[in-house]
Amino acid sequence: MKNFIKIVVLLCCCVASAQDKKGETVYFEFDKYTLYEDQVKTIVDFAKKADTTKIESIQIYGYCDDRGENDYNYKLSKNRVETVQNILLANGFNKNKIVVIEGKGRVIVQKDTVSDLDETRSKNRRVDLFFVQKNSYGKGIYNSIQKKHKVGDRIYLENILFDMGSSVLLPSSKLELDKIALLLLQNKTLAFEIKGHVCCTPATYDDAIDKETKQRNLSNNRAKEVYKYLISKGVSRLRMTYKGYGNKFPLGKGDAMDRRVEFLITQI
Structure with missing residues (x-):
């Protein structure tokens, strides 16, 4: 609960x-x-x-x-x-x-x-x-898509957040993804991995339970939902992969920020 x-x-x-x-x-x-x-x-x-x-x-x-x-x-x-x-x-x-x-x-x-x-x-x-x-993410970590990137850059999507235990995209998250999709369509060579994360899970578990599926794969499902939404907006699936990373990489900035999705640039 x-x-x-x-x-x-x-x-x-x-x-x-x-x-x-x-x-x-x-x-x-x-x-x-x-x-x-x-x-x-x-x-x-x-x-x-x-x-x-x-x-x-x-x-x-x-x-x-x-x-x-x-x-x-x-x-x-x-x-x-x-x-x-x-x-x-x-x-x-x-x-x-x-x-x-x-x-x-x-x-x-x-x-x-x-x-x-x-x-x-x-x-x-x-x-x-x-x-x-502000600008506390470190070298090679951004909070939006830039005009120029290099392989290995991470884009932390601040406004792509989820309710506790859910992989369902919030309306505000969809609005943010609409903007991201437009930028990706302008930069057609950029390829990336979509990385899903969770918060508030005991260290004995690698991931949290998705209340929609009742399975312990919440971070993967969050990444997949972003992947599917971007495809629906015209971004080629050939440019994207997705993977869940569970609770392995907390930001230390609060639970809401750990219920997040990031992009890892794999090709420019």
Whole structure:
């Protein structure tokens, strides 16, 4: 279920200055969506020290611990996200840069696998903030098709995203693919692999389950849907291949960004 996230590995965060950090986390008391002053200050300080000229967008995700009903915790996690968003806006953060706000609901814990259940639960009552920096993809990685490419370039399609557990193209994704198809029809020699990715899957699994097919091949199905749509828009199938890569290559920029599709240029 989309409101469930299984904890398999606890990640330790490296200490970094607020200027260098690409994310922040604040914590809530049990069954609350208001914050103590020290947590409010964490958000305010982080927002003020962030160089907004280098930030493309911000994503905010809220969570609850494992106690209580699913629907209640889903609403509570959304309220926590809205609390953080309102603090950012009240302190001058550009509303247009907040592109994702999502309550994730409960974080499920296997109680016999943690040494300190109370501490684990306290860390799960949280909101995570992720900054997506402008031009932060690195050399040879782009967020749109360029006039000139070289073999090995990657094109990360920011606006080709999917609902949790789904391979169905969203209407907004189809509009974006329409634009991409026009560019590909203008550059007829460009060949590429369509790479599908997923988020939120335990490390013990290579891929996620597609809720449409009930099979564990979600990343491949996402790539295939893009492949089929581009064919429907006149792009030759001889220029394209597709493959699913499961959860092997997270971007570290939030779950929504990991539910993505990329192009890998294979011929120019």
